[in-house]
């Protein structure tokens with residue numbers, strides 16, 4: 001199925017012993033960003049070793065595999081299919097040996113000119129082993145005539161277009177690069193261990209907390225970092241043009257992360273307060289759709305003075321459910337995950353808050369289970385605007401026809417989900433909640449950046 005999948009997670013650890021263990025824990029903390037495959041490459045002082053497979057971090061790595069991954073530079077990746085088909089050759093890191101030596105890379109994002117580049121490279125004789133955009137990057141680096149990896153990477157970055165957070169390990173060097181729009185998140189922290197001090201770069205700062213690493217800052221849009229000889233050097237490769245993914249705040253990121261320099265939980269709560277200011281409802285109880293609706297529902301309850309209750313309980317142990325195409329099975333999946341508490345719902349006028357509507361399947365099911373639990377009224381409030389456009393920047397969205405808010409009016413969507421009322425946070429309310437502009441919100445307003453990104457490869 002095509003669904004909005006969570007994005008990938010990347011991590012790089014530089015300059016500390018047992019870099020593989022730190023990478024492993026970091027991937028663990030970022031499991032929510034991708035559950036399809038996981039992997040790691042480690043430089044042991046002589047060679048780069050890679051271990052990767054399909055599955056969760058806990059399934060892919062065990063003590064034995066981590067023992068074989070010794071070294072003080074490591075990069076890791078959790079994958080949730082975006083570009084590419086599902087196979088272990090599509091797991092990351094990707095590794096290659098080229099004239100300058102060994103190289104391994106992890107990538108979060110999506111290149112908008114990958115198809116054209118792949119066709120060109122193939123016509124020139126390149127042989128591809130995966131369906132990943134990332135392999136295009138390796139080919140471009142391998143073909144570059146520049147004299148150092150750093151220069152080869154810079155040359156490659158000038159050719160590729162789209163969204164990327166890249167972390168390379170090149171023998172005793174680690175290089176990090178972020179696209180000029182800063183679309184996907186990437187943060188930097190300092191880490192101290194018994195063996196000394198080093199650095200960690202990761203998609204989300206929740207992984208720093210787990211390791212006791214000290215958050216320094218975000219990697220800038222268009223910035224490249226080179227870690228070499230125990231030091232970090234920063235260079236600005238492209239002029240930064242803020243266009244950060246606002247959906248990180250709405251759904252993807254963990255609430256305990258600092259994303260784009262701001263705490264996700266606080267922003268979600270503010271979205272709930274904004275909703276309450278925009279849409280006042282006489283109700284007895286405010287309940288979230290767990291988990292991502294919780295901070296917004298709290299914000300709504302606080303601002304509206306309506307009691308907050310956890311009226312729906314989530315089963316956290318459903319794990320990965322096989323991806324299905326049948327609508328009825330999709331509905332069963334929602335029921336497997338979420339169950340209402342009748343004592344909280346029965347006879348009440350309920351405001352229920354979720355983070356987003358994609359196809360409308362979840363909302364319809366939620367309203368149904370609340371009515372079955374005896375709700376007198378069900379008012380569905382969404383802490384983001386209607387999703388009307390697909391994402392081309394690394395989030396695997398359904399096509400436009402499957403986005404219910406793209407093909408139906410608000411009243412039609414309300415009737416479909418079966419709520420007494422339905423309200424979406426306004427674009428202005430969203431901007432207020434996240435503290436201003438500088439964000440991509442193309443899935444809500446259809447405004448893509450044409451010179452760098454586009455719909456050409458839909």
Ligand code: AMP
Nearest residue numbers: 004005006251356357358359360361362
């Ligand atoms: P749908 O049932 O298709 O309308 O999907 C909406 C639900 O999917 C909401 O409850 C969201 O919490 C959740 N959701 C939104 N974005 C994503 C995503 N990228 N991956 C998985 N679930 C998502």
Ligand code: SF4
Nearest residue numbers: 245246247391440443
């Ligand atoms: Fe994020 Fe939406 Fe922009 Fe994609 S289109 S990068 S999901 S805000």
